[in-house]
Amino acid sequence: MTSQRLLAMTFAVALIPAAAVAEDPIKIGYPMPLSGPASVYGVPIVKGAEMAVQEINAAGGVKGRKLELLTRDSKASADEAVRLARELIIKNGVDFLSGTLTSAEAPAVSTIAKENKIVFVAPTSKTIQLVSPKNLHPYIFRLASNTDIDGRTGASIIAKWKDVKRVATIAPDYAYGRDAVGAFVEFIKKARPDIEIVDQQWPKLGTADFTPFITAQMGKKPDAVFCDVFGGDFVTLAKQAAPLGYFKMINNRLVDGGEVGTTDAALALGKDYPYGIWSDTYDPVIWPENEPPAHKAYIEHLKTFTKQEYASGWAIMGYASILALKAGIEKAGSTKSEAVAKAMLGLSFDTPIGKLTFDAKTHETGMGEFWGQMVKDDRYPFAIMKNPTYLSQGPYTQ
Amino acid sequence: MTDLSFLFTQFLGGLTTAMFLFLIASGLSLVFGVMRVLNFAHGSFYMLGAYLAWQAVQWLSPLLESFWLAALFAALAVAVLGGLVERLLLRHMYGKEELYQLLLTYALVLILGDAAKAIWGTQQLSVSRPPILDGAIEMFGSVLPVYNLFIMLAGGAIAVVGWLILSRSSAGRMVRAAALDREMLGALGANVGALYTGMFMASSFLAGLSGALVTPIQSIVPGMDVEVIVEAFIVVVIGGLGSFWGTFWGSLIYGQVLSFGILIMPSFSLFSVFALMAVILIVRPWGLFGKPMR
Numbered sequence: 001m002t003s004q005r006l007l008a009m010t011f012a013v014a015l016i017p018a019a020a021v022a023e024d025p026i027k028i029g030y031p032m033p034l035s036g037p038a039s040v041y042g043v044p045i046v047k048g049a050e051m052a053v054q055e056i057n058a059a060g061g062v063k064g065r066k067l068e069l070l071t072r073d074s075k076a077s078a079d080e081a082v083r084l085a086r087e088l089i090i091k092n093g094v095d096f097l098s099g100t101l102t103s104a105e106a107p108a109v110s111t112i113a114k115e116n117k118i119v120f121v122a123p124t125s126k127t128i129q130l131v132s133p134k135n136l137h138p139y140i141f142r143l144a145s146n147t148d149i150d151g152r153t154g155a156s157i158i159a160k161w162k163d164v165k166r167v168a169t170i171a172p173d174y175a176y177g178r179d180a181v182g183a184f185v186e187f188i189k190k191a192r193p194d195i196e197i198v199d200q201q202w203p204k205l206g207t208a209d210f211t212p213f214i215t216a217q218m219g220k221k222p223d224a225v226f227c228d229v230f231g232g233d234f235v236t237l238a239k240q241a242a243p244l245g246y247f248k249m250i251n252n253r254l255v256d257g258g259e260v261g262t263t264d265a266a267l268a269l270g271k272d273y274p275y276g277i278w279s280d281t282y283d284p285v286i287w288p289e290n291e292p293p294a295h296k297a298y299i300e301h302l303k304t305f306t307k308q309e310y311a312s313g314w315a316i317m318g319y320a321s322i323l324a325l326k327a328g329i330e331k332a333g334s335t336k337s338e339a340v341a342k343a344m345l346g347l348s349f350d351t352p353i354g355k356l357t358f359d360a361k362t363h364e365t366g367m368g369e370f371w372g373q374m375v376k377d378d379r380y381p382f383a384i385m386k387n388p389t390y391l392s393q394g395p396y397t398q
Numbered sequence: 399m400t401d402l403s404f405l406f407t408q409f410l411g412g413l414t415t416a417m418f419l420f421l422i423a424s425g426l427s428l429v430f431g432v433m434r435v436l437n438f439a440h441g442s443f444y445m446l447g448a449y450l451a452w453q454a455v456q457w458l459s460p461l462l463e464s465f466w467l468a469a470l471f472a473a474l475a476v477a478v479l480g481g482l483v484e485r486l487l488l489r490h491m492y493g494k495e496e497l498y499q500l501l502l503t504y505a506l507v508l509i510l511g512d513a514a515k516a517i518w519g520t521q522q523l524s525v526s527r528p529p530i531l532d533g534a535i536e537m538f539g540s541v542l543p544v545y546n547l548f549i550m551l552a553g554g555a556i557a558v559v560g561w562l563i564l565s566r567s568s569a570g571r572m573v574r575a576a577a578l579d580r581e582m583l584g585a586l587g588a589n590v591g592a593l594y595t596g597m598f599m600a601s602s603f604l605a606g607l608s609g610a611l612v613t614p615i616q617s618i619v620p621g622m623d624v625e626v627i628v629e630a631f632i633v634v635v636i637g638g639l640g641s642f643w644g645t646f647w648g649s650l651i652y653g654q655v656l657s658f659g660i661l662i663m664p665s666f667s668l669f670s671v672f673a674l675m676a677v678i679l680i681v682r683p684w685g686l687f688g689k690p691m692r
Binding site: 034035036037038039040042043173199200201202203204206208209211212213214215216218219231232233235236239240243244245264265267268269270271272 | 404407408410411412414415418511512515519520521522523524526527532533534541543544545546612614615616617618619620621622624625626629653656657660661664665667668
């Protein structure tokens with residue numbers, strides 16, 4: 001017992017100087033999937049965060065202190081993200097937490113943030129559970145859109161297609177897909193009581209062969225589809241569905257709320273992209289008309305920073321997560337999580353895609369996404385979004 | 399009439415799924431049947447086949463558009479890798495507890511997964527269909543993409559060729575003998591070591607080939623190795639561990655159960671497949687075409 005206590009005290013003493021030196025960097029713990037299927041998003045998000053840190057430090061840091069990003073591979077697992085968050089707090093003494101990708105990781109890390117009273121900014125998790133009244137606490141903040149916004153916005157687009165009467169849905173079989181489709185169905189029924197939901201498919205995440213799902217759906221003869229299949233799965237679905245005549249049957253009237261409007265998805269599909277469908281993205285990246293100058297500068301820097309010919313549409317979420325913390329620290333005039341958490345309520349900050357504000361009640365930015373039809377453009381070897389339009393919640397805001 | 403053609407479409411969908419899985423599972427089944435090695439890394443070989451095919455397409459594209467050459471290159475390269483793995487690593491595990499083999503092949507899953515990530519990054523990649531297999535044909539009122547038809551034929555061809563080699567050739571006789579009694583075959587003067595290396599290379603070739611062949615209709619992403627290995631194992635278990643024909647029928651049953659399961663209860667698309675596996679494991683623990691372990 002005594003030797004254990006002695007050991008604990010030694011550790012505690014060893015930690016004190018690190019916390020006491022004022023010139024120490026402000027540490028931000030960043031668990032994010034960097035391996036496995038989810039790394040498709042995790043890696044560009046971390047790149048965005050790294051770039052923000054680099055820019056801020058080059059300009060003198062925050063309140064004279066540099067930022068330090070401590071990135072860890074969460075493997076998209078809630079358990080691993082929790083373990084890393086604990087380790088980052090206890091061993092590395094991080095001042096803040098951000099990162100996590102999925103709706104499994106973020107709510108789990110949120111409980112750790114609550115326990116340790118450390119501000120946690122979740123950049124991409126969309127589950128409504130994250131900040132539901134039951135789970136809300138002073139230290140959790142969400143940057144991203146949520147599944148309600150996704151489903152409602154999708155519904156507002158389909159509702160405008162007057163001749164559509166038979167609508168089908170297809171989405172991955174887990175919380176994200178189920179919640180978004182649930183919101184979609186609820187709101188399309190309100191907006192267009194004449195529309196009938198004729199079919200609902202739930203392929204699992206990582207489905208290798210969508211053929212039987214697609215043929216089953218085609219059998220129900222829908223006029224339009226709300227889809228939440230995303231990333232690599234959407235690439236697979238699009239390639240298998242096209243020769244079956246799926247997109248032709250619905251006249252390309254498919255609305256996907258899973259960010260297949262990103263350059264990332266468009267690049268992967270190349271000329272196999274189902275031109276004419278509608279989708280969303282956090283960042284249009286390629287913005288042919290009315291591009292804000294701040295966005296242009298951001299994309300140019302991102303391209304050199306990542307040494308990529310075309311920038312990723314996901315990096316913005318990592319980039320903005322760091323900007324949010326910076327704004328919070330500056331407003332609070334302190335790096336104490338308690339003060340920063342209070343300062344972030346109602347806090348507005350500028351990002352390359354526009355101003356975001358953390359709602360003081362919900363702790364969310366209520367961020368929408370850029371929606372638009374994906375079209376062919378001869379200047380690019382892949383599909384781009386026509387007139388990216390920032391849509392949030394649709395006309396059904398509560 | 400429309401109803402009948404709809405059911406036929408669904409049947410074709412199931413058949414596509416089945417033949418896909420068979421392409422992958424055949425190599426897995428082959429190695430288990432003869433060498434009693436449960437190769438977890440089979441999915442990783444499949445993934446490498448996909449990445450290598452993509453890479454070869456990129457290399458070749460300034461000169462010629464040849465998906466087939468790329469696929470062949472990928473399959474051969476994976477076969478060579480398989481040969482090295484067998485010679486340098488797996489060989490030391492024969493005769494030891496199966497747990498060691500599992501650990502070794504699982505370690506390979508991790509190593510190859512990270513290696514692929516280091517080389518090709520985490521971006522989703524994809525390859526276009528070869529023009530000759532683009533489009534679709536109509537069959538009894540159902541639309542069948544030409545590439546799916548090609549996959550079905552390829553699966554069927556591998557089944558027939560595999561069966562012919564195993565049952566009719568002298569190499570096949572040796573392989574079957576090795577499955578029954580390895581020591582005795584060695585004592586009779588056969589080069590069991592070379593036979594095993596050959597078998598493992600053939601299995602790796604099949605894995606690499608199937609990985610290359612799915613690239614035109616699937617995205618190439620990190621993690622595709624682990625996704626596929628689970629389904630391949632289900633098929634092999636349903637058919638009977640180590641039975642080549644069992645794997646073939648296992649794939650067909652899996653495809654149809656999934657396909658019609660989706661039609662009947664879309665909310666539980668995977669339930670039907672796992673229920674099938676559970677029932678088969680209870681009734682015939684050795685699978686449909688397997689033999690009870692002695």
